[in-house]
Amino acid sequence: MLMVAPMTELFTSVGYDNVFRPGWILHNIAEGGSCLAVMLKTKDKDLKSSALSAAIGAIISGVSEPALYGINLRLRTPIFGVVAGGLVGGAVAGFMGAKAFSMGYSSILGVVIFENTMMAIVAGVIAAFLVSFLATFVLYNGKTVND
DSSP states (O other): OTTHHHHHHHHHHHSOBSSHHHHHHHHHHHHHHHHHHHHHHOOOHHHHHHHHHHHHIIIIIOOOHIIIIIIIHHHSTHHHHHHHHHHHHHHHHHHHTOOBOSOOOSSGGGGGGGGGGHHHHHHHHHHHHHHHHHHHHHHOOSOOTTO
């Protein structure tokens, strides 16, 4: 909520947001990609279902707290995948000129607020998801915190 004021200032002064909205969407997608990699690698049934539900929540609804605090930070190594995915996704979206023209969801459903730069954010989303998924899949050993 701290960044809502500067984001609103961007909308009123230049007519778009090329910082906060893209960053929030790409972060949530990276969280989801990392959780899906954890889900595929772990043998723990409870962790598997938690990771899947956290991934769906982050990607579809934009609620990333369960993914961040319940999976990725708790298991430690998946957070590196999130960071890598966010970095690459943000670079792709930024270089392609992604700009949000209104407020909206911080999930995959929010790509429509990017109007004529929608392909830029979609490319960033794909990059963020793939990099976070692959980095986590490589780095995460499949064990839980208690193992």
